[in-house]
């Protein structure tokens with residue numbers, strides 16, 4: 442299978458936009474699901490930490506639980522950021538600015554949007570901005 446990279450400046454077709462919108466909606470649902478699972482994890486770990494003795498040195502479970510909690514909290518933060526990006530991208534589909542780089546105004550290639558439908562930047566800007 443060959444993916445043909447559209448030329449820089451080629452706008453998305455209506456059909457491509459519809460496909461990407463559907464992808465974004467699926468990603469939003471998945472991210473929301475991940476977030477509710479992670480929130481439940483963080484809560485469970487909080488509860489088990491309250492139940493276990495606070496003396497970490499004599500409690501082998503203590504540091505493990507603390508580690509798990511910071512992992513889940515970090516993942517939760519990531520998921521929240523992703524969800525915000527997805528919401529912004531969906532908003533841009535509706536106001537018809539989707540597919541255009543927010544930094545330089547160039548069209549973002551369909552191949553890039555296919556891989557990261559929530560990205561606000563073209564590949565050149567993403568590399569330059571390190572995002």
Ligand SMILES: [Zn+2]
Nearest residue numbers: 542545563566
């Ligand atoms: Zn750009």
